[in-house]
Amino acid sequence: MSLAVRFDDIRKDFGPVxxxxxxxxxxxxxxxxGLLGENGAGKxxxxxxxxxxxxxxxxxxxxxxxxxxxxxxREAEAAGIVLIHQEFNLAEHxxxxxxxxxxxxxxxxxxxxxAAMRAEATRYLAQVGLKKPPDTKVRALIVAxxxxxxxxxxLSRHARLLIMDEPTATLTxxxxxxxxxxxxxxxxxxxxxxxxSHKLDEVEHITDEVIVMRDGRFVARGATAGxxxxxxxxxxxxxxxxxxxxxxxxxxxxxxxxxxxxxLVVPVWxxxxxxxxxxxxxxxxxxxxxxxxxxxxxxxLGLRRRSAGRIEIGGRVVDVKRPRDAxxxxxxxxxxxxxxxxxxxxxxxxxxxxxMTLEHxxxxxxxxxxxxxxxxxxxGDFGIRTGDLSSRARMLSGGNQQxxxxxxxxxxEPNVIVLDEPTRxxxxxxxxxxxxxxxxxxxxxxxxxxxxxxxxxxxxxxHRVAVMRAGRLQATLDLDHLTEEELIAHATGTH
Amino acid sequence: xxxxxxxxxxxxxxxxxxHHLYGLGPLVGLVVLCITGTLLNxxxxxxxxxxxxxxxxxxxxxxxxxETFVIISGGIDLSVGSMAALIAGSMIWxxxxxxxxxxxxxxxxxxxxxxGIVLAFVLGGLFGWAHGLLITKGRIEPFxxxxxxxxxxxxxxxxxxxGGALTLNNSLTDLYSxxxxxxxxxxxxxxxxxxxxxxxxTLILNRTAFGRHVQAIGSNEQVARYAAIRVDTVKIITYVLxxxxxxxxxxxxxxxxxxxxxxxxxxxxxxxIAAVVVGGTALKGGEGRVIGTVIGAILLSVIANILNLTxxxxxxxxxxxxxxxxxVVAFLQRGRR
Numbered sequence: 001m002s003l004a005v006r007f008d009d010i011r012k013d014f015g016p017v018x019x020x021x022x023x024x025x026x027x028x029x030x031x032x033x034g035l036l037g038e039n040g041a042g043k044x045x046x047x048x049x050x051x052x053x054x055x056x057x058x059x060x061x062x063x064x065x066x067x068x069x070x071x072x073x074r075e076a077e078a079a080g081i082v083l084i085h086q087e088f089n090l091a092e093h094x095x096x097x098x099x100x101x102x103x104x105x106x107x108x109x110x111x112x113x114x115a116a117m118r119a120e121a122t123r124y125l126a127q128v129g130l131k132k133p134p135d136t137k138v139r140a141l142i143v144a145x146x147x148x149x150x151x152x153x154x155l156s157r158h159a160r161l162l163i164m165d166e167p168t169a170t171l172t173x174x175x176x177x178x179x180x181x182x183x184x185x186x187x188x189x190x191x192x193x194x195x196x197s198h199k200l201d202e203v204e205h206i207t208d209e210v211i212v213m214r215d216g217r218f219v220a221r222g223a224t225a226g227x228x229x230x231x232x233x234x235x236x237x238x239x240x241x242x243x244x245x246x247x248x249x250x251x252x253x254x255x256x257x258x259x260x261x262x263x264l265v266v267p268v269w270x271x272x273x274x275x276x277x278x279x280x281x282x283x284x285x286x287x288x289x290x291x292x293x294x295x296x297x298x299x300x301l302g303l304r305r306r307s308a309g310r311i312e313i314g315g316r317v318v319d320v321k322r323p324r325d326a327x328x329x330x331x332x333x334x335x336x337x338x339x340x341x342x343x344x345x346x347x348x349x350x351x352x353x354x355x356m357t358l359e360h361x362x363x364x365x366x367x368x369x370x371x372x373x374x375x376x377x378x379x380g381d382f383g384i385r386t387g388d389l390s391s392r393a394r395m396l397s398g399g400n401q402q403x404x405x406x407x408x409x410x411x412x413e414p415n416v417i418v419l420d421e422p423t424r425x426x427x428x429x430x431x432x433x434x435x436x437x438x439x440x441x442x443x444x445x446x447x448x449x450x451x452x453x454x455x456x457x458x459x460x461x462x463h464r465v466a467v468m469r470a471g472r473l474q475a476t477l478d479l480d481h482l483t484e485e486e487l488i489a490h491a492t493g494t495h
Numbered sequence: 496x497x498x499x500x501x502x503x504x505x506x507x508x509x510x511x512x513x514h515h516l517y518g519l520g521p522l523v524g525l526v527v528l529c530i531t532g533t534l535l536n537x538x539x540x541x542x543x544x545x546x547x548x549x550x551x552x553x554x555x556x557x558x559x560x561x562e563t564f565v566i567i568s569g570g571i572d573l574s575v576g577s578m579a580a581l582i583a584g585s586m587i588w589x590x591x592x593x594x595x596x597x598x599x600x601x602x603x604x605x606x607x608x609x610x611g612i613v614l615a616f617v618l619g620g621l622f623g624w625a626h627g628l629l630i631t632k633g634r635i636e637p638f639x640x641x642x643x644x645x646x647x648x649x650x651x652x653x654x655x656x657x658g659g660a661l662t663l664n665n666s667l668t669d670l671y672s673x674x675x676x677x678x679x680x681x682x683x684x685x686x687x688x689x690x691x692x693x694x695x696x697t698l699i700l701n702r703t704a705f706g707r708h709v710q711a712i713g714s715n716e717q718v719a720r721y722a723a724i725r726v727d728t729v730k731i732i733t734y735v736l737x738x739x740x741x742x743x744x745x746x747x748x749x750x751x752x753x754x755x756x757x758x759x760x761x762x763x764x765x766x767x768i769a770a771v772v773v774g775g776t777a778l779k780g781g782e783g784r785v786i787g788t789v790i791g792a793i794l795l796s797v798i799a800n801i802l803n804l805t806x807x808x809x810x811x812x813x814x815x816x817x818x819x820x821x822x823v824v825a826f827l828q829r830g831r832r
Contacts, residue, residue: 303720323723333721341721344714346781355711355722358704365702408722 003160010059021216032193034207038427042216051083052076080160084150090138097121097134100153124152144175161192172288180206200229245460246439251281258447259416264309269295270471277447284462285451292471293451301326332414336421342405345394350375357411378407399430418449455484521790536804548800553689554744556792559770560696561740563788564733569713569780570637576763577648582745583755584652586611587661615742623738627731653757662754675750685747696785713780773824
């Protein structure tokens with residue numbers, strides 16, 4: 001039950017563009033590897049080649065010394081290699097057992113052998129530590145549990161090498177801890193795990209060895225124990241990122257309250273939330289997934305029903321029924337769901353940028369030239385890297401999409417901007433750009449609210465951090481008390 | 496991604512080129528059809544015949560322009576044929592009633608026709624508004640809502656007409672008929688109206704905030720909602736616009752035959768939706784062009800016309816040929832995104 005992998009001079013071209021420039025390295029069985037690289041470094045492509053989703057243009061993939069060219073993910077699976085996608089491949093309406101055996105159903109004659117599938121599913125669920133009956137519909141599971149199902153499914157296919165792409169992006173710290181326990185257990189059973197993540201603290205915590213890629217090339221590898229987080233980041237970016245965060249500028253003592261919320265109640269999600277943020281201040285919101293942070297702000301914007309709560313913007317009580325009302329009062333909200341709620345990936349950059357402020361361009365016919373000028377301005381101001389101003393938002397890399405989304409939600413010139421997970425799935429270089437942008441916004445006298453699951457980000461960025469747990473505000477930590485330990489203690493209720 | 500900008504630029508350009516070619520597809524098809532028609536029958540390429548084709552296209556064409564907005568926003572309206580029939584019936588019923596006099600008052604024929612026309616617009620707008628409300632506030636699938644009203648509208652007309660025909664009084668027919676039969680600068684009135692509606696539709700879709708919002712909602716409704724667009728209002732307006740388009744088409748249609756029967760406007764919804772789809776608008780919404788719809792509508796009626804003029808395929812198979820065209824177009828548009 002061991003599987004050794006060797007990449008030998010793997011190249012991959014997409015049309016005229018080479019995304020992998022001859023990558024060579026090997027992986028020993030039964031270890032956890034952290035695969036690091038900025039977005040677009042080529043790690044996903046390489047993993048897709050390994051898991052049979054893509055074919056290498058040239059080069060050889062050796063599995064246990066044998067040259068292999070998988071024609072499909074099914075073939076790779078048969079060899080024991082399974083890629084667990086960031087977005088799960090589970091049919092929501094089917095049960096856990098049905099999902100685990102989808103396409104590999106056990107039969108008795110012409111009929112399905114449900115009893116056998118259920119029994120085996122139960123065994124694998126126990127192995128991954130998911131206490132759910134195999135008849136549970138997948139749509140009734142939370143994200144962490146779906147992930148467990150994916151892993152159980154991989155084990156049921158006798159996986160010997162698991163590739164996990166950002167598995168903890170949507171997990172709470174305790175769920176992450178549970179996943180890591182499982183990963184360690186699988187490793188002890190001889191499974192090789194390739195762990196792709198932007199979260200360097202987790203890479204440091206769980207992996208045995210780190211492999212860094214940049215620009216489609218293998219850059220470095222080394223034992224995790226021998227690499228500091230800073231070194232990993234530097235290797236990924238190819239330059240020093242010791243200065244990820246700008247210096248905090250103290251909020252003026254007489255700064256006015258920009259947004260004040262009192263007694264906000266959102267049915268099911270939020271209980272009596274009150275807070276305020278002042279002009280020039282960066283206020284963080286910490287908490288586990290499901291703590292009600294996103295829901296609170298969606299309710300403030302009128303995207304979700306609120307049953308009580310008083311909202312003051314700029315000192316005046318306002319009645320916000322829909323996002324348009326909030327925007328008119330100088331409040332905008334950038335969702336954490338970039339492709340689902342923040343950007344029209346199928347529309348071009350200009351249409352995306354100007355969407356919220358079209359009335360500025362309509363006289364009453366739209367002034368397309370002015371829109372173009374605004375796009376050029378934004379591309380410069382926000383450092384959006386694009387070769388073609390007319391391309392669709394889909395064509396941008398994650399970091400550049402996020403910058404475009406930021407530019408879009410800043411077009412209405414809000415006095416208060418709420419940024420929900422502003423650096424999720426964004427490469428290190430873009431992260432730094434976004435941190436500096438946030439501080440520029442604060443310096444311009446805007447109030448910035450940052451909802452984030454990355455504690456380092458909240459600590460590095462914010463003047464104060466509000467911690468929510470199960471729909472309630474647990475504490476608001478100021479600079480003197482802003483530590484990872486305090487944040488986790490309040491977020492998990494162990495303070 | 497370091498190589499990303501060039502990659503993005505190249506595939507972006509390639510995508511736009513492909514996009515333009517797809518955009519030209521219906522036009523190319525129309526040109527090919529016209530050449531075929533000319534070769535098959537010398538009567539095809541006469542001014543009279545072309546005017547005839549375009550006049551007949553205008554009803555469906557005008558409705559299809561409205562339908563383009565609804566489909567781009569991610570909706571659909573199946574009821575347009577029944578709606579046209581009911582509006583036609585209501586117009587005739589009201590105009591006949593007015594011409595008989597109300598409470599001793601008599602009305603000038605011109606005034607009666609003007610009232611009839613206003614009624615058509617108002618009814619169309621009201622029906623569209625009702626659709627929009629049920630779909631947005633009532634949160635019912637547009638398919639279901641308009642499937643329901645498809646039945647309701649036609650049944651109400653049949654009831655109004657008592658199963659037979661509602662026929663416009665002779666005294667009004669003469670005054671009203673120029674709306675369909677007259678020409679301006681040698682071009683029949685319906686074609687002018689069609690042109691104005693198409694040009695207006697193009698302008699509204701591409702160059703106004705409303706048009707952009709329609710596209711944004713169809714492309715991704717959730718993103719539009721988060722971008723502070725009043726999604727419900729915009730959707731309702733698309734249905735109202737379509738209703739008014741149906742009203743306009745009906746105003747042009749009534750003087751043609753001067754009556755409304757339970758079979759008036761039957762299958763117009765299919766022709767209108769087909770014109771939109773053949774014109775390159777994706778049924779799932781987000782993208783589309785009014786000019787494409789116009790070409791699609793013309794293309795479909797040119798097919799019917801060629802079948803009429805030639806004897807290669809029976810004219811009874813007209814709907815079959817149109818159906819085949821729709822499927823072929825859909826086939827060619829696979830995986831466009």
